[in-house]
Amino acid sequence: MSEVVTTGHRASLWARWTSKSPIVVTFFALILGLLVGAIIIITTTPAVLDAWRAMFHSWGAPGHALKVTFDNVGAAYRTMFTGSVINPSSFGHSLTTGKGWSNTFTPISETLTYAAPLLIASIGVGIAFQTGIFNIGANGQAVLGGIAGAVVGSMLHMPTVLHLPLTLLAGIAGGMLAGSVPGLLKAFTGAHEVIVTIMWNYVMYAFLLFVVLSTPFQQPGQQNDISRTMDPSAQLAPLFGTSSGLRVNYGIFVAIAVVAFAWWFLERSSLGFDFRVTGANPSAAKASGINSRVVLILVFLVSGGLAGLAGIVQAASTTHFIDGGFLIGNAGIGFTAITVALLGRNKPIGIVWASLLFAALGVGGRAMQASTGIPLDLAAVIQSAIVLFVATPVLVKELFRLRAAPTSSLQLAAKGWGS
Amino acid sequence: MTLLSTAKEPALTPAPNRRTRFIAITMGIIGLFSVLVFGLGSVAGAHSSLTFNPVNLSSSAPWHVGTLTLATRWTNIGLGIVMVALGVEVFIRRPSRGVMARFGGVAIMFLIALLLWAGRTPGPSQVSFVNVTAILIGSSAVTMVLVFGSLSGVMCERSGVVNIAIEGQFIGGAFIGSMIASTTHSFVYAAVGGAVIGGLLGLLLAFLALRYQSDQIIVGVVLVTMIGSLSSYLNLQVFTPFPQFNTGNLAPNLAIPLLSKIPIVGPVFFNQSGFFYLMLVLVGVISFALFKTRYGLHVRAVGEHPQAAATVGINVVRVRYINVVLGGAIAGIGGVAFMASQGQFQPGYTSGLGYIALAAMIFGRWRPSGAVVASVIFGLSVYLSYILVSYQVPVSIYILQMIPYFITIAVVAGLIGRVRPPAADGLPYRHD
Numbered sequence: 001m002s003e004v005v006t007t008g009h010r011a012s013l014w015a016r017w018t019s020k021s022p023i024v025v026t027f028f029a030l031i032l033g034l035l036v037g038a039i040i041i042i043t044t045t046p047a048v049l050d051a052w053r054a055m056f057h058s059w060g061a062p063g064h065a066l067k068v069t070f071d072n073v074g075a076a077y078r079t080m081f082t083g084s085v086i087n088p089s090s091f092g093h094s095l096t097t098g099k100g101w102s103n104t105f106t107p108i109s110e111t112l113t114y115a116a117p118l119l120i121a122s123i124g125v126g127i128a129f130q131t132g133i134f135n136i137g138a139n140g141q142a143v144l145g146g147i148a149g150a151v152v153g154s155m156l157h158m159p160t161v162l163h164l165p166l167t168l169l170a171g172i173a174g175g176m177l178a179g180s181v182p183g184l185l186k187a188f189t190g191a192h193e194v195i196v197t198i199m200w201n202y203v204m205y206a207f208l209l210f211v212v213l214s215t216p217f218q219q220p221g222q223q224n225d226i227s228r229t230m231d232p233s234a235q236l237a238p239l240f241g242t243s244s245g246l247r248v249n250y251g252i253f254v255a256i257a258v259v260a261f262a263w264w265f266l267e268r269s270s271l272g273f274d275f276r277v278t279g280a281n282p283s284a285a286k287a288s289g290i291n292s293r294v295v296l297i298l299v300f301l302v303s304g305g306l307a308g309l310a311g312i313v314q315a316a317s318t319t320h321f322i323d324g325g326f327l328i329g330n331a332g333i334g335f336t337a338i339t340v341a342l343l344g345r346n347k348p349i350g351i352v353w354a355s356l357l358f359a360a361l362g363v364g365g366r367a368m369q370a371s372t373g374i375p376l377d378l379a380a381v382i383q384s385a386i387v388l389f390v391a392t393p394v395l396v397k398e399l400f401r402l403r404a405a406p407t408s409s410l411q412l413a414a415k416g417w418g419s
Numbered sequence: 420m421t422l423l424s425t426a427k428e429p430a431l432t433p434a435p436n437r438r439t440r441f442i443a444i445t446m447g448i449i450g451l452f453s454v455l456v457f458g459l460g461s462v463a464g465a466h467s468s469l470t471f472n473p474v475n476l477s478s479s480a481p482w483h484v485g486t487l488t489l490a491t492r493w494t495n496i497g498l499g500i501v502m503v504a505l506g507v508e509v510f511i512r513r514p515s516r517g518v519m520a521r522f523g524g525v526a527i528m529f530l531i532a533l534l535l536w537a538g539r540t541p542g543p544s545q546v547s548f549v550n551v552t553a554i555l556i557g558s559s560a561v562t563m564v565l566v567f568g569s570l571s572g573v574m575c576e577r578s579g580v581v582n583i584a585i586e587g588q589f590i591g592g593a594f595i596g597s598m599i600a601s602t603t604h605s606f607v608y609a610a611v612g613g614a615v616i617g618g619l620l621g622l623l624l625a626f627l628a629l630r631y632q633s634d635q636i637i638v639g640v641v642l643v644t645m646i647g648s649l650s651s652y653l654n655l656q657v658f659t660p661f662p663q664f665n666t667g668n669l670a671p672n673l674a675i676p677l678l679s680k681i682p683i684v685g686p687v688f689f690n691q692s693g694f695f696y697l698m699l700v701l702v703g704v705i706s707f708a709l710f711k712t713r714y715g716l717h718v719r720a721v722g723e724h725p726q727a728a729a730t731v732g733i734n735v736v737r738v739r740y741i742n743v744v745l746g747g748a749i750a751g752i753g754g755v756a757f758m759a760s761q762g763q764f765q766p767g768y769t770s771g772l773g774y775i776a777l778a779a780m781i782f783g784r785w786r787p788s789g790a791v792v793a794s795v796i797f798g799l800s801v802y803l804s805y806i807l808v809s810y811q812v813p814v815s816i817y818i819l820q821m822i823p824y825f826i827t828i829a830v831v832a833g834l835i836g837r838v839r840p841p842a843a844d845g846l847p848y849r850h851d
Contacts, residue, residue, distance in 0.1 A: 040649070040652070044652075044653060044656045044657060045656070046660070134636060134637075134640070136640055181828075185828070185831075185832045189438075189832040191828070191831045191832035192831060194583060194636060194640070195774055195777060195778055195781075195827065195828075195831045196828050196831055196832070198771060198774045199771065199774060199775075199778075199824040199825075199827045199828045199831075200824070200828065201771075202770065202771050202820075202821075202824045203821045203824045203825065203828075206817040206818070206820040206821045206824075207817065207821070209817045210815050210817035210818060213815075213817075214815075335644055338640065338641075338644070339641065339644065342637065342641070374656070375651070375652045375655035375656055377648040377649070377651045377652035377655070378648075378652050380644065380645075380647075380648030380652075381645055381648045381649045381652060384641050384642075384644045384645035384648065385645065387641050388627070388638065388641050388642070388645070391627070391633045391634065391637050391638060391641065392627050392631040392633045392638075394631045394632075395627070395631050
C-alpha cells in the first residue's frame with residue numbers, strides 16, 4: 001500500500017474519517033442505502049409525484065415540491081426511527097409525568113424481540129461464510145427448526161425446566177436436519193450449495209404447509225394452516241412479565257449465549273480454526289490435513305442448527321404457534337440473516353451491531369407502513385442496497401474519496417458449479 | 420494436529436465410474452418403483468385412456484385423433500422394465516457418452532407411467548382420460564420460461580460470469596411487463612421493457628462483478644433479494660392503488676397457418692404466443708453464435724481462460740459486459756413471457772423458477788440445446804405437480820409441489836454424470 005493516510009497537519013479528523021476502516025465504509029454504505037430508499041420513496045409516492053408535476057403549472061411550485069418531498073421522506077424515516085428506537089415526545093412525556101414507560105419502551109423492546117432470532121440465524125450464516133460456504137438455506141432451516149420446536153413445545157407436556165431446553169434443542173435438531181441435506185450433497189457429490197439450499201427452502205415451505213394442515217399438529221378445530229399453540233412452559237417468557245406489555249423476552253439471552261459460543265468457537269476452538277482455514281485457503285487446509293468433506297458437513301450442521309434455533313426462538317417468543325406464512329418470503333429472517341452476516345463481515349461482534357441495525361430497520365419499517373402507508377418492503381430494499389454497497393467497498397471508497405482501498409473480508413473464494 | 424486430521428484425503432468428486440454406477444442404480448430403482456407402484460399398484464383390469472385433441476381446438480381442428488386405450492398395469496410394467504434395462508445397460512457398459520440422455524429418457528418414461536397410473540379408470544380419479552396434447556401445451560409455458568432463463572445462464576457463464584440473479588431478472592421482467600402490457604396492450608413493448616430491465620440488472624451485476632470484482636454469487640443473491648422486496652414494495656405502492664397497471668393480460672396465440680393444423684405437433688409448437696417462437700429463434704441464434712461464429716469463439720475463450728484470451732487481443736471485460744447484459748435481457752424477456760402466460764403480477768410468483776433454470780443450464784452442460792432438453796423435463800415436472808391434484812392422487816398437494824425442487828436438487832447433485840463448467844466460471848478477472 002503506497003498511499004500514506006496521514007500527511008502533516010492534515011492528519012486530522014478528516015484523514016481518519018476517510019481512512020480505510022471497514023466501519024467507515026459501512027457507515028457510508030448505510031447512508032447510500034438510505035439515499036436509495038429515499039429515491040424510491042420519491043419516485044413512487046403519488047403525493048410527491050403530484051407536487052413535482054405541479055411544477056410545470058406554477059412558479060411557486062418547485063419550493064412546494066421540495067417541501068412535499070422532504071416531508072414525505074422525512075416522515076418515513078422519522079417513523080422508522082421512532083418506531084424502532086425511541087419516540088422523543090413519548091420519552092419526554094414519561095420523564096415529566098412518570099407514566100407511560102411501557103409505551104416509551106415498546107419500540108426498543110420490539111427491536112430487541114426481532115433482533116434475537118435474527119442475530120442467532122446471522123451468526124450461523126456468518127460461520128458458514130467464514131468457511132467459504134454460502135448458506136442461502138437459513139430460512140428453510142429456520143422453518144424446519146420452528147416446526148420441530150413447535151411440535152415438541154405443543155405436543156409434549158412437562159415442567160419448564162425440561163420443556164424449554166428440549167424445545168430449543170428440537171429447533172436446533174430440525175435446523176441441523178435441514179442443513180445436513182446440502183452439506184452431505186456438497187461433500188459427496190460436489191453439488192453447489194447455493195442452488196441446493198434455495199431449492200431446499202421451497203421444499204421446506206411446502207413441508208410447512210403440509211404439517212400445519214395435518215391432523216396431529218394442526219390446531220384442533222381449525223381448518224386453517226395454523227399449528228397447535230405451544231405450552232407456556234415451552235415459551236420464551238417476556239422479561240418484564242406479560243402484564244408489562246413489552247414483548248422483549250429471554251430470547252435475547254439465548255442470542256447472547258450464541259454470540260459467546262460463536263466467538264469461542266471461531267477464535268478459540270480447534271474445530272473453528274479448521275473452519276476458518278478452510279474458508280481462507282482451501283488448498284492450505286487440505287495440505288495441513290484438514291478433511292474438507294467433514295468440515296463441509298459440520299459447517300452445515302452448525303449453521304443449520306443455529307438457523308433452526310433462530311426459527312424456534314422466533315416462534316417461542318412471539319406468536320407461540322406457527323402458521324403457513326411462518327418466515328415465508330423475503331421478510332424471512334433466514335434471508336435477512338444473509339445480509340446481516342455480510343454487513344457484519346461475518347464476525348460475531350459485527351453481526352451483533354448489524355442485526356440490531358437491520359432489526360431496527362425491519363421494526364421501523366412496520367411502524368412506517370402503519371403511519372405513512374409506505375410498504376414495509378422498503379426496509380428490505382434498503383437492507384439489500386446497504387449490503388450491495390458493503391460488498392463493493394471499492395465503489396464506496398471511490399464515491400466518498402476514501403484514501404486507501406479498504407480491505408475486504410467479503411471476497412470469498414468464488415468457485416464455479418463443478419465442485 | 421487438528422481435530423479433523425486424516426492421513427488420506429479422499430477426492431471430493433467421486434470417480435466417473437462410481438458416479439455412472441450410481442446413476443445406473445438410480446435408474447433401476449426408478450424402474451422398479453414404476454413396476455411395483457404404477458404397474459402392480461393398479462388393478463389388473465384397469466385401463467388408461469390417452470386423448471390427443473386439444474381442449475380449445477377440438478371444434479375447429481380439421482383432424483381428430485382417436486383415444487388410445489392402454490392396459491395400465493401391463494403398460495407400466497413394460498415401461499418399468501425398459502427403465503430397469505436401461506439402468507442395467509448403463510451399469511454394465513458404462514458408456515462414456517449418452518448417460519444423461521438415457522437418464523432423461525427414464526425420467527420421461529417415469530412421468531408417463533405416473534400419468535397413466537393417475538388417470539387409470541377404475542381408480543380414484545374423476546378424470547377418466549389423460550389429454551396428452553393439453554399437458555404438452557400446459558407444460559410448454561413453464562418450459563419456455565425455463566429456456567429463457569437457462570439461455571441467459573448459458574450466455575453469462577460461457578463468458579465466465581455466474582448470473583445467479585436470473586430469478587431477479589424474471590421478477591423485474593414480469594413486473595415491468597405487466598405494467599407495460601396493461602397500459603399499452605402491446606406485448607412487443609412489454610418484451611422490450613422486460614429486456615431493458617433485465618439488461619440493466621445484468622449491467623449492474625456486471626458492473627459490480629467486473630469493475631469492482633465483488634463476489635458474483637453474493638451480488639447475485641443480494642440482487643434477487645433486492646428485486647424481490649422492491650417488487651412487493653411496488654406492488655403495494657403502485658399496483659394496489661392503481662389496478663389498471665396490472666390487469667393481467669395473457670399473450671394471444673399466434674397460429675401459424677397450415678403448420679398449426681398438424682395433429683398434436685401443431686397445437687403444441689405452432690399455435691403458441693410470440694414469446695414461444697422468440698424462444699425457439701433465440702435457441703438457434705445463440706447456438707449458432709456460440710459455436711459457429713468468431714464472437715462465440717471469443718466468448719468461450721474468455722470463459723475458459725481469460726488470460727490466454729487477453730494475450731491474443733480479446734477484450735475480456737468487454738466480452739463479459741456484453742454477454743451479461745444480453746443474458747440479463749433474455750432473462751428479462753423470460754420474465755415477461757412468464758407474466759404473459761400466468762396473468763397479473765404477484766410478488767414471489769416466480770417461486771424459484773430462475774434457480775431451476777440455472778439447474779437446467781447445468782443439466783444441459785452449458786449448451787443451448789441441452790438446456791432445452793433439460794427445460795422440457797423440468798417444465799413437465801413443474802406442470803405435473805400442478806395438475807396431479809385433479810387426478811386425486813393419494814398424496815398431499817404440498818408433497819407433490821416438492822417434486823420439481825427435488826428433481827432440481829438431484830440434477831445439481833450431479834446425478835446426471837460429470838459436468839464441467841467453463842473453467843473460469845465465477846472467477847474474478849483482473850486486467851494487469
